[in-house]
Amino acid sequence: MDGTNTAEIRMRWLGLVLEALKELDIPVRQTNYYFEGEDIYWSGRDQDVTLGILPPADVDTPPRALVQTSSYLAKKGLGASCVDLNIKTYKAAEPKYHDYWNAGRRDEWADAEQCRKRMETLGIDAAAWADRFLERKAPNIAFYVRRSNMLVTRTVMELIRAKDPARRLIVYGPSAAIEAERDLFPDAVCDYVVTGEAETSLTDLLWALRGNADINTVRGVRWTGKDGHKRDIPREPLMDLSGFPAPDYRELKPQDYGDVLEIRASRGCKYRCAFCAEQPVEGPARYRPAREVFEEMAEAYRVHNTRAFRFTDLIANGNPKQLEELADLLIAARLPVRFEMTFAPTDDMTAELYRKLKAAGCKAIHFGVESLSDRVLEAMNKTYNARVAQRNLADAHDAGVETHVNLIVGFPGEKQEDIYLTMRRLKQSERHIDFVDTISQCQVLPKTKLERQPGR
Numbered sequence: 001m002d003g004t005n006t007a008e009i010r011m012r013w014l015g016l017v018l019e020a021l022k023e024l025d026i027p028v029r030q031t032n033y034y035f036e037g038e039d040i041y042w043s044g045r046d047q048d049v050t051l052g053i054l055p056p057a058d059v060d061t062p063p064r065a066l067v068q069t070s071s072y073l074a075k076k077g078l079g080a081s082c083v084d085l086n087i088k089t090y091k092a093a094e095p096k097y098h099d100y101w102n103a104g105r106r107d108e109w110a111d112a113e114q115c116r117k118r119m120e121t122l123g124i125d126a127a128a129w130a131d132r133f134l135e136r137k138a139p140n141i142a143f144y145v146r147r148s149n150m151l152v153t154r155t156v157m158e159l160i161r162a163k164d165p166a167r168r169l170i171v172y173g174p175s176a177a178i179e180a181e182r183d184l185f186p187d188a189v190c191d192y193v194v195t196g197e198a199e200t201s202l203t204d205l206l207w208a209l210r211g212n213a214d215i216n217t218v219r220g221v222r223w224t225g226k227d228g229h230k231r232d233i234p235r236e237p238l239m240d241l242s243g244f245p246a247p248d249y250r251e252l253k254p255q256d257y258g259d260v261l262e263i264r265a266s267r268g269c270k271y272r273c274a275f276c277a278e279q280p281v282e283g284p285a286r287y288r289p290a291r292e293v294f295e296e297m298a299e300a301y302r303v304h305n306t307r308a309f310r311f312t313d314l315i316a317n318g319n320p321k322q323l324e325e326l327a328d329l330l331i332a333a334r335l336p337v338r339f340e341m342t343f344a345p346t347d348d349m350t351a352e353l354y355r356k357l358k359a360a361g362c363k364a365i366h367f368g369v370e371s372l373s374d375r376v377l378e379a380m381n382k383t384y385n386a387r388v389a390q391r392n393l394a395d396a397h398d399a400g401v402e403t404h405v406n407l408i409v410g411f412p413g414e415k416q417e418d419i420y421l422t423m424r425r426l427k428q429s430e431r432h433i434d435f436v437d438t439i440s441q442c443q444v445l446p447k448t449k450l451e452r453q454p455g456r
């Protein structure tokens with residue numbers, strides 16, 4: 001024995017081969033691989049869970065909520081496969097109905113009568129959809145739910161439950177975290193509501209369902225035990241976003257969607273705007289290392305020839321240092337990509353950083369400006385004033401970035417003079433604004449400060 005083929009070396013070689021088999025998606029029935037703290041045992045995608053998404057949702061990019069979650073679960077040794085019936089329905093629909101997927105109209109599906117009519121118009125056969133999920137062998141089916149698709153999802157879950165009561169049904173995503181929306185998924189149709197993040201709470205739940213942990217200790221999941229006792233141990237947000245595996249696009253291939261890939265550099269938001277329904281769901285701001293975001297983009301370019309990315313962070317400029325590092329990496333690598341982001345106007349965004357972003361490939365920025373009256377901005381709990389917002393628009397536009405603006409009208413306490421002031425300042429900034437993406441009446445949404453303090 002010369003020390004080149006020891007038990008430890010053999011175990012590492014075995015690990016390499018197992019990793020390769022996992023990459024190739026070839027199930028392994030048995031192995032004696034074992035390393036303390038590591039679990040790369042892989043016995044196929046159907047082993048633990050089928051992740052599903054139903055319409056309406058984005059159609060130009062594979063659903064990140066599925067591809068990111070499945071790759072994370074695989075990293076943790078859990079087998080997950082993905083079923084996207086949203087894209088299939090969109091492609092089968094006559095073009096005149098494609099407006100049902102328009103982002104501005106998606107929440108109309110949250111109205112029971114509208115949802116029923118749309119399903120009927122599109123010829124959706126919910127029973128056939130239930131069968132599509134039941135064809136998969138996984139003992140658990142987890143649906144990604146948000147306001148727009150929660151009613152469609154519930155309909156399909158009821159049918160799955162009726163056809164195969166043994167199949168465990170799970171929901172995760174924004175509607176699972178919002179009390180008023182998760183009430184749509186009672187015990188009769190849903191076994192587990194994942195209120196925490198998928199990477200932590202869904203992972204722990206699936207491990208417990210495999211029998212590897214005590215389910216009573218799983219945090220971030222609401223469920224009712226056989227004794228009728230409701231379990232709901234809260235879970236803190238995942239603070240360290242480093243080390244996320246690249247999304248797994250082997251099942252949901254980018255070429256079957258549009259020419260864009262969704263990407264995220266952060267979770268949550270450091271601001272607390274009074275009308276915001278998203279920050280209370282996502283929690284405090286957390287950022288991925290810039291290098292990992294860059295590597296994900298570089299890999300997508302290398303493997304799928306992806307050249308367009310949409311950052312879906314609540315705001316992508318919460319950490320200007322991270323943003324600048326990402327821009328520097330993209331510039332240095334000369335990656336021929338273009339991307340769009342959503343920003344809050346802030347004092348720490350400089351003209352130079354906007355120029356760097358343009359050089360890195362930033363094509364468009366969507367600014368949540370909301371109003372150009374300082375009084376209204378203060379009432380909204382915004383941390384910038386109209387001067388800062390106008391300066392951000394000018395700097396971005398002068399750098400050559402397309403500027404998009406969102407506006408809200410009728411915030412509590414807003415007066416006609418505030419509306420006129422906003423109109424005057426829009427006129428001043430006219431040449432720095434390319435599009436107004438949305439202008440909407442103020443709405444009081446669940447979980448917002450406005451809902452808690454309606455007198456504001």
Ligand code: SF4
Binds near residue numbers: 277368
């Ligand atoms: S900046 Fe945007 S995401 Fe953050 S709290 Fe305000 S509205 Fe919500």
